[in-house]
Amino acid sequence: MEPIKEPSTPLVLLSSSPHIHSGHTVPAAMREVLLALVPAVLASFYYFRMSALSVILACVISAMVFEAICQKLMNRPITTYDCSAALTGLLLALCLPPSFPISLAIMGSFFAIVIGKMVFGGLGCNVFNPAHLGRAILLASYPQQMTTWVLPVTASTTLNAVTSATMKADAVSSATPLVSMRIAESLWQTGQQASTQLPSLWNLFIGNVGGSLGETCVPALLVGGLFLIWRGHVDWRVPFFYLATVAVITGIYGGVRGYDSIFPLYHLMAGGLMIGSFFMATDWVTSPITKRGRIVYAIGLGVLTALIRLRGSYVEGVCYSILMMNMVTPLIDKYVCNISFGGGAKK
């Protein structure tokens, strides 16, 4: 037997299969999510003009800067190019009230990036949706600024009779549709009509109401969300089951209490539910990885949101329900797991 012959070795690349790749990258996906948010950003410019621009710019730039500083301090490669910090900043900005002070917005960015993301180890390691964590901290720390709403510059001052409309330099302070709904609820309970208390469905749909920068314009969010589903970045199950659960619960609740039939429709379109279900709850890092897990997660989101909105003292439930379900995600991943093809139940 001759000794073993070593193959001659020209310079070729060796690796284990597969040798081709789909070309999907994280930065490309992040850029597409940013692209999907463009309609919502444009809508916020249209409704809130300069105040939208300044808050969005402040949040996006500061988020990127904070991430770069953290990575520098942590001796890690600086990955501003992957757009994940920009996305976090933008999502945070879209969840803030239009007249929000710039300095506080930057502080929100700090919380979102540093406390929400980098402390856990950066992209992919965070437990909570960073943008919503930043918003929750701001809400706890500055409740007054976080709940001062202004009407869009396009809305007429007679639209809302709930709050005494006080003219400001560029905006009118108002209540959000969800606050109006609380008043409408009490009217419905005593058998009165409440339509004058509520913005019209059409205004609610197109976003001509008070609310956070990016959450009001439903068509813009739908376009972006459907784009993400089409591109495969978002699992349709999350927004579908989230919205469906909220609609069913508010529908039953309204039906039992004898509210107007538009009650669930208002809940679907008002507040942060649209942006939350398409852009926040579907965050890769903080949602379950299996399809069945995502359904459980989305139904949990819907139940929590409806509970907070209907029974809580605070009118908006999306942010907190997403943060709560983020905490449950590892548990869902552990117990709602796939059964292998042809295999029995997993231990």
Add this chain to the structure above:
Amino acid sequence: MSSQKATFLDGIHIPPNKSLTDGLKITKCAAPDFVYLPLSMHIGAPAQPIVKLGDKVKMGQVIATAGGFVSSNIHASVSGLVTGFQKRYLPNGMTSNCIVIKNDGLDTLSEEIVPRNESEITPDLIRKQLQEKGIVGMGGATFPTHVKYAPPKDCPAIDTIILNGIECEPYVTSDHRVLLEYPSEIIQGLKYFMLASGAKKGIIAIEDNKPDAIALMSKLVENEPGIEVLTCVEKYPQGSEKQLVYASTGRTVPDRGLPAAVGVVVDNVATAVAAARAIKDNMPLIERVVTVSGNAVNNPGNYLVRLGTLYSDLVEKAAQGYKGDLARIISGGPMMGFAVNSLDFPIIKGSGSLLLFNYDSPFAHVPQEQTCVRCGHCVDACPMFLEPTVIVQAVKQRNWDSAASSSIHACIECGSCAFECPAHIPLVQYIRMGKQFIGGKGEGGCNPFYVIKK
């Protein structure tokens, strides 16, 4: 031909890139001066050589006999002189003893190779011929075919034979050409398989990216009772055994089970051709169709090559060399093939393709691994419904219990997860490594990616 296209659940879409060679007729590659026939070119025990140094052998003569039931005979693919025994690397990284035969250029056929009368063919003869003529699965797995037709007693009776003409690997077109150019032998082989197993139904499964092959085969099986052509959706890994059984029959092969457990046997179309020749003409398996493709090849094509031909001979004689500096040499398809470091490997019974890429190709780029962002694309892609990222987490932590309870053994290593991963995590590679560790009870071998810090 069924109007509904069959498929399995999950899986991925890969650009097929088959246009380089799918229109090119099978051409003969000239027999080389030396052939190197490994004794382990099949799954199972290595064959035992029965020739000595200096023996004169004829083409088709048995030179090594099966080393057990799950093993296979090896035949001389050229006539000439046994000039040596060498230990060589195979593309899969294993080593094997090879019998070296110097070609005398005469191709003197062994006397026993005479066509047989159709009337004397019986199921037992078919099994005997499959074993004696060295027929193994030519789709790549190289599992000895006669073993599939001698199923264990506790299995249900075989009622369906599926011929796999899917060829879901990008670039590879050898099975496509076999379908187009040896269709009658495929049907003949399928009939023999059905006779040997007692199956009443035969399915020829073809992916819908080969309409010409589907049309041809459908026409030919029109008057064949029990045989049908099944059009499958172009999706990876449609050609994987368990996925194909599900697509064709709706049956789920149990975990750790063979298709025989649900009454099905799957064979490659090239295997059917080889079997037909072995049974009818007494011709052993000594040559096969190999696709040579990739952007570096001067003359890509589908070549009929003698077993034991070195890749270098194939590239030189048939494909007329390559252009540029080679960045990648892939033995097999880009999804499951082996990247090798030279052309110094013999063609074995399972080699369906050889791909050469130079530095102009995206194959020359190996991206860096990043952190998992839990997007779940790997979970959505996995045709075995596993959770690759969870298994990989366990493998990285050397938590073999956790990896095992995540069904790491069920992975078919198709690579769909790693193909899809936006963070470029080599998921299937980690899983493969984890399997080896678990096979060796966590000892032996080395983990090149992960070092435990104490």
